[in-house]
Amino acid sequence: MKYSSLRLISGAFIILAIILSESLVLRFLMTFYIIVLALNSGRKFRLLPNIILFISISLANTITPYGLVLFSIGSYPITLGALINGANKALLLISFIYASHYMMSSRPQIPGKLGHLISMQFYYFDRLTTKWRQIEKKTPIIGAIDQLLLGIETEIDEDSIKQTEIKYVKTKDVLIHILHISIALLLLFIFSDMGKNILPFIAQLP
Amino acid sequence: MKKLTPIDIIIFILFLTIGIMSFTLYSTVSENPEVHVTAGDKEWVYDLSVDTTVSFEGPIGFTTMEISNNRVHVHDSDCKNQICVLTGWIEKPGEWIACLPNNVFIVIEGHTDIATEEEADDISY
Amino acid sequence: MISHTKVRIELVALFSACALFLSTIEYMIPKPVPFMRLGLANLPIILALGIFTYREYFLLLLLKVLGQGLISGTIFSYIILFSLAGSLSSAIFMLLIFTLFKDKVSRVGISLGGALASAISQLFISRLILFKEATYVIAPLFLFSGLISSIILGIFANEFIVKSKWYSTLKESKV
Known part of the structure; x- marks a missing residue:
């Protein structure tokens, strides 16, 4: 097996975990995790464009009001639920971008x-x-x-x-990638209904 | 310098028209009716076109509101008289449901004029 | 002896590499709003009209989208959906305008038509997955930035066709 396919596989699992996560805190943790992985694989991370992206998507979503009114600008209500929805979408986008960076960082060869x-x-x-x-x-x-x-x-x-020189997989690499996948799945489990029964404070988080 | 052709100008005008028309879309955004809920001193806002079920806590217990198919009703409430539940579905801007014992007030607010909306309905029938 | 088709395919690759080159330049230019795009990478597509066959033209398009996704690393994110929808609709619309009007339309009209198709399809996708109703608020900004940048690109393409020696040899060698 080629090294690049290993990253494709673990990246795919992490993307899956990100899609399945419903909690904002979990999405945030996952996004943070995938950014660290992308950084580790030699990709650059710039904070400002991501913050602008995050804020603009979150604010754009306040158009559809949902939930508790935090404050109003004129007669335009800024609602908590809408902000959380927006933040969720923004995190999904950002994490997808970096998951993709991570998966492509070892330039997998396209056959044919x-x-x-x-x-x-x-x-x-x-x-x-x-x-x-x-x-x-x-x-x-x-x-x-x-x-x-x-x-x-x-x-x-x-x-x-x-x-490009093809790098073949060592057992150590496989173990590291299995670790990444397990961490993602573990986080997903902690934030699931079963996890909430074991750790009640999770249920309090948005 | 190559000359611009009439077709170029036509495409330009088409683009410009669509661009200017897109400004009018602004108003359609604010015309969406909103469901305003007050319980105690807090206020919540929901979009009438987005289906959802939410519970509000009052002095007696919980009052659960359901939004479905552009209509709102109180699904159940911990109060004794159950007037809010019996009110049934409301859908037009200005209509309201109150659960006085539990201090929950639900009202639909819309920027569209109710009269013109009825006229529009008459025409379409 | 190098076969004719092979040379043509390499020309497609060269055009797609130009698109890639231009998208890296576009990436380096700071933009006030995310998602605002200049569409520099569209220039090779605009110039490709009249040079390539339909098959070569869509091959170029595919390479442009894939190459952009690979180089920006967004191939597995849904940014590629925006890019694909925008590129595909604009390419089809530009081809349509070109085949309908031939010499009666300059590259300015073609570029404008492409940008319009691209903006509309991207707004549609944005409404579907990212902004929902809020798309209406960014729509005018999106459309007008596309209008201005596509005019500039079109004027440049017109100039390039007239002045470039490289381009005129391409046109002559077309069989």
Whole structure:
């Protein structure tokens, strides 16, 4: 088994757990967890865009009022239930983005004809970015783009599409990923009805 | 510089019209009737078009309200006289249900004029 | 001897790589509102009209969406739904305008039509899964930013077709 498929599998389980989670606190914990995983796999995390996303989706949802009125702006009520709904949706979106980052971080190979086309696409993409840096005169822009595209020959030899080194799985990796999946499922269990009977304070959380 | 064609202008005008029309969608948002509930000194707001069941706590016990198919009623209440339950379903802006012993008051508030809504119904029939 | 189809496929890959390149540039430009997009990556699609066959055109589209999802890492999130719906509807609409009017429409009209189709389909999806009723509030912002950016893109595409030597050799070599 390839290393990249391992991440695909554990990522899929975590996404499943995120979808099934109904509590806001649980969603928050899951989102935090998947962001840490994505960071650990070499992805960047920027706080501000995510906060803007979170706030804008939460506020947008107050259009459909639901539940206790916290305060009113003019005659427009800001309701607790609507904010929680919005926050839930925002967390779902953010966690999906980072789960996807995490799953893609080891560039899984897509098999078949389409996979070949995509490797060709990325080959040209590499050429374009390196060539673009070499062009000194970038104005007028159309001239510069012409220079860039004329400089790239559309005939490539098959060997130049670099096959990324395939990393095979070690037992340790499998154990780590099983741990990730278990943590996600454990959290899901704690917040389920059965878990609420064992730990009553969970039922008090939104 | 390539010239713009009449078709370009037509597509531009189409786009602009849809863009301007989208502003009118603002008003449709606020026209949704809302269900306002007061119990004690707290207030709750729900959308009449979203089905839900909620309980409110008063001095006697719980009063449970149900919203379904753009209508509201009190499903059950811990009060003795059960007037609120017997009131049945309400659906028009301005209509209300009160459970006085339990201090729960439910009213539908809408920005649409009730008269015009009835007129619209007459026309459609 | 390199076969003709192979060269064509590589040209599709090159166009899709340009789309990828432009989407990374778009990603780096800060935007005041999330979901606001300039649609830079749409430029290769606009330019592809009249160069590619239907099959090649939709292959380019598929590569553009997949490539964007891969490079931004959002392929498994529902951002890809927005991207797919927007790209697909705009590409179909642009193709329709182009085949209906041919030389009677410039790339400005095509670009505008594509942006309109894309904005409407994305608003629809946003209403379905993310914002519900609140979509109506962001709709004007969404539509007008699309209007302005697509005009600029269209003007650029017009200029590019006239001035670019690379593009004119492509048009001539088309069999």
